[in-house]
Amino acid sequence: MAETKPEKPGFLSRLFGRKADVPVPAAPAVPQAGGEPETMPSPPATAADDLVPAPPTVTAASPDTPEEDKVALELTGADLQPVEGLAPEHDLKEIVAEPVPEARPAATPEPEPEAQPAFPPEPEAPAVPPPGKQSWWQRLTEGMRRTSTSLSESVTGLFTKRKLDAATLEELEDALVQADLGVDTALRITEAISAGRYNKEISPQEVKTILASEVEKALAPVALPLTVAREKKPFVILMVGVNGAGKTTTIGKLSQKFRAQGLKVMLAAGDTFRAAAIEQLKVWGERVGAPVIARAQGSDAAGLAFDALQEAKATGMDVVMIDTAGRLQNKAGLMAELEKIVRVVKKFDESAPHATLLVLDATVGQNAMSQVELFQKVAGVTGLVMTKLDGTARGGILVALAAKFGLPVHFIGVGERVEDLEPFEARDFARAIAGLEETA
Numbered sequence: 001m002a003e004t005k006p007e008k009p010g011f012l013s014r015l016f017g018r019k020a021d022v023p024v025p026a027a028p029a030v031p032q033a034g035g036e037p038e039t040m041p042s043p044p045a046t047a048a049d050d051l052v053p054a055p056p057t058v059t060a061a062s063p064d065t066p067e068e069d070k071v072a073l074e075l076t077g078a079d080l081q082p083v084e085g086l087a088p089e090h091d092l093k094e095i096v097a098e099p100v101p102e103a104r105p106a107a108t109p110e111p112e113p114e115a116q117p118a119f120p121p122e123p124e125a126p127a128v129p130p131p132g133k134q135s136w137w138q139r140l141t142e143g144m145r146r147t148s149t150s151l152s153e154s155v156t157g158l159f160t161k162r163k164l165d166a167a168t169l170e171e172l173e174d175a176l177v178q179a180d181l182g183v184d185t186a187l188r189i190t191e192a193i194s195a196g197r198y199n200k201e202i203s204p205q206e207v208k209t210i211l212a213s214e215v216e217k218a219l220a221p222v223a224l225p226l227t228v229a230r231e232k233k234p235f236v237i238l239m240v241g242v243n244g245a246g247k248t249t250t251i252g253k254l255s256q257k258f259r260a261q262g263l264k265v266m267l268a269a270g271d272t273f274r275a276a277a278i279e280q281l282k283v284w285g286e287r288v289g290a291p292v293i294a295r296a297q298g299s300d301a302a303g304l305a306f307d308a309l310q311e312a313k314a315t316g317m318d319v320v321m322i323d324t325a326g327r328l329q330n331k332a333g334l335m336a337e338l339e340k341i342v343r344v345v346k347k348f349d350e351s352a353p354h355a356t357l358l359v360l361d362a363t364v365g366q367n368a369m370s371q372v373e374l375f376q377k378v379a380g381v382t383g384l385v386m387t388k389l390d391g392t393a394r395g396g397i398l399v400a401l402a403a404k405f406g407l408p409v410h411f412i413g414v415g416e417r418v419e420d421l422e423p424f425e426a427r428d429f430a431r432a433i434a435g436l437e438e439t440a
């Protein structure tokens with residue numbers, strides 16, 4: 001997929017041609033598709049309230065998993081390559097689906113608050129985290145280091161003992177765009193920094209504080225928990241995303257969280273394109289004690305999803321998570337398959353899928369924008385999960401995604417372990433980007 005190059009209008013005309021406190025236009029509404037208008041409920045509680053900490057990993061096999069399905073643990077999380085040739089289908093009823101209304105709409109972002117940033121002196125984040133087991137914050141800041149270090153260096157270089165002028169602001173804006181924050185947000189940040197301070201000195205620390213405050217404002221409306229509506233039984237979650245984004249791993253991590261809440265979870269191995277993906281899901285199922293419905297590689301994924309939903313209903317499951325293939329090398333095939341899965345799921349329950357989560361790899365930067373567009377069109381995404389923020393991540397893209405699509409961001413992943421998935425918190429993320437310390 002081609003990199004999207006953001007366009008940047010002339011800075012001086014924008015800066016002096018309009019007042020700094022001109023309200024920024026709200027992010028465009030999420031495209032609304034036809035069909036049953038079902039959005040994720042937005043409960044009063046925070047994501048952290050919804051999800052209790054994950055218990056120790058369950059390694060014993062689920063009683064529902066047949067002996068022959070057990071596979072080696074080392075397959076877990078493996079980034080396995082597509083397997084040549086497809087095994088014959090077996091034991092699968094073909095579901096003849098009638099056309100049904102397409103995807104359902106995602107939640108609309110809340111209006112952005114107009115608060116002015118405060119400027120208390122902020123301590124810098126420590127350069128190296130202490131040894132030993134890293135906390136969530138340490139892993140997050142580690143992952144964001146690529147972005148925060150380059151931003152920090154730009155800010156320090158630009159604002160040390162220098163008066164604020166147009167050239168400084170333009171250079172800062174360039175650095176923000178380079179960090180994937182998007183032109184709109186970059187402009188908003190530079191306007192907030194320049195407001196009332198033109199031709200005056202401003203410390204790098206003050207700049208970072210304004211930066212964190214503006215990023216937090218952009219992200220707060222999308223930092224929404226994923227809530228399982230208990231009246232939907234089973235609550236159906238469809239996981240979509242390009243191959244390797246971390247769908248299967250995220251399903252495993254989420255299953256653990258749901259199980260810890262006492263929910264009965266079933267997994268559907270709908271990535272029938274890769275045998276290894278099916279095995280990987282079975283391993284996760286055994287770990288977290290969730291039965292896995294799987295068929296042979298090459299089976300019809302929609303049919304499998306339908307079977308899984310029937311089985312889940314019959315056995316009183318609370319949640320069903322459907323894994324899907326993410327092969328972008330055959331876009332038409334991918335779209336057709338996903339559309340069929342959605343149609344067939346709706347035949348089972350018109351209001352389902354109750355959540356369609358797009359898993360995005362944080363290392364892809366600007367490519368995430370086109371992935372959201374594609375999967376919105378095909379499957380009607382209701383929320384995002386961003387993975388691999390522990391790597392050489394380009395987490396700034398989340399800010400641009402929030403501004404453009406306003407889709408809820410439910411979770412972020414900072415590693416391959418079951419506990420490496422956390423509800424998305426706008427404040428933490430914003431401070432990590434700006435290179436500031438965690439707040440108490």
Ligand SMILES: Nc1nc2c(ncn2[C@@H]2O[C@H](COP(=O)(O)OP(=O)(O)OP(=O)(O)O)[C@@H](O)[C@H]2O)c(=O)[nH]1
Nearest residue numbers: 077079243244245246247248249326388413414415
């Ligand atoms: N470092 C890191 N690795 C992750 C994270 N999430 C997933 N991974 C790894 O990314 C690789 C791909 O993850 P999968 O879950 O197989 O991705 P997928 O989207 O299901 O891929 P396909 O089955 O090919 O569609 C695996 O090696 C995972 O362990 C994360 O938050 N951090």
